[in-house]
Amino acid sequence: MLVSAIAASAVLRWLVLARGHKIEEVPELPLVVSDSAEAVEKTNAALKILKQIGAFPDAEKAKDSHAIRPGKGKMRNRRYISRKGPLVVYGTEGAKLTKAFRNIPGVEVAHVSRLNLLKLAPGGHLGRFIIWTKSAFEKLDEIYGTFDKPSLKKKGYVLPRTKMVNADLARIINSDEVQSVVKPIKKEIKRAPLKKNPLKNLNVMLKLNHMLRLPRGWLSWLRRRG
Known part of the structure; x- marks a missing residue:
C-alpha cells in the first residue's frame, strides 16, 4: 500500500x-x-x-x-x-x-x-x-x-x-481468438415445470379427480348407491 x-x-x-x-x-x-x-x-x-x-x-x-x-x-x-x-x-x-x-x-x-x-x-x-x-x-x-x-x-x-497487461476485458472476451475457443451460446432455455396447488387451482384438481365435473347432487347420489 x-x-x-x-x-x-x-x-x-x-x-x-x-x-x-x-x-x-x-x-x-x-x-x-x-x-x-x-x-x-x-x-x-x-x-x-x-x-x-x-x-x-x-x-x-x-x-x-x-x-x-x-x-x-x-x-x-x-x-x-x-x-x-x-x-x-x-x-x-x-x-x-x-x-x-x-x-x-x-x-x-x-x-x-x-x-x-x-x-x-x-x-x-x-x-x-x-x-x-x-x-x-x-x-x-x-x-x-x-x-x-x-x-x-x-x-x-x-x-x-x-x-x-490489457485492462479492456470486454475487448479480450469479444476477440476472435477467444471466441473461436469458447462454447457457443445456448439459445434453448429449459425451464422447470411450474407445480400448481390443486386445492387452489380448479383445473389442476379436475385433472386429478374428473368426478368433480358432475353436479353435487349426482355425487351424493353415487355415494349413497355405492
Whole structure:
C-alpha cells in the first residue's frame, strides 16, 4: 500500500488535484529539489523554497483552513481541524530542514526510510502532494526495489505488478481468438415445470379427480348407491 500511495502522488497529477492540493504553479510531479534544501535551518528560508517551487499556495491553503471542529468532537480532544499541506521527504539522518519546516502550518516532514501511510494517504485518500529531496528520491529504489531488481532493505520484497497487461476485458472476451475457443451460446432455455396447488387451482384438481365435473347432487347420489 505504501508504494501505491507513493506512485499515486508522483505519477497522477489529477489525483493530487482531486485531493484538494493547490499545485497549479508546481512545474512537475514528482517534485524533486536539490539536497541543499536539507541544510536549511530557518523557517524564513524554508518559505522561500516553497515559493520558488510553487508549493506556497498549498501551504497557505492549509494555514487558512485552521478552524474549530463543528459538533461534539471539539469536546473530545480534537478541537481544531485543518487541511493537509505538502509533505517534505528528506533522505539524510539528522537533517536540519526538520526544524525549518515544522513551524509552517500544514507542512509535514518525514524521512524516506520511515514513511507513514497516514501521511502519504491521509484519511485513506491517495494523492498527497510530496516534495522530495534528491537523496530521498534516489533511496526509493534501494528501499522498495524496482521491477528488475529486488529491494536491498526489505528481504524478499518485490514491487507489485498488475496481473493484466490489457485492462479492456470486454475487448479480450469479444476477440476472435477467444471466441473461436469458447462454447457457443445456448439459445434453448429449459425451464422447470411450474407445480400448481390443486386445492387452489380448479383445473389442476379436475385433472386429478374428473368426478368433480358432475353436479353435487349426482355425487351424493353415487355415494349413497355405492
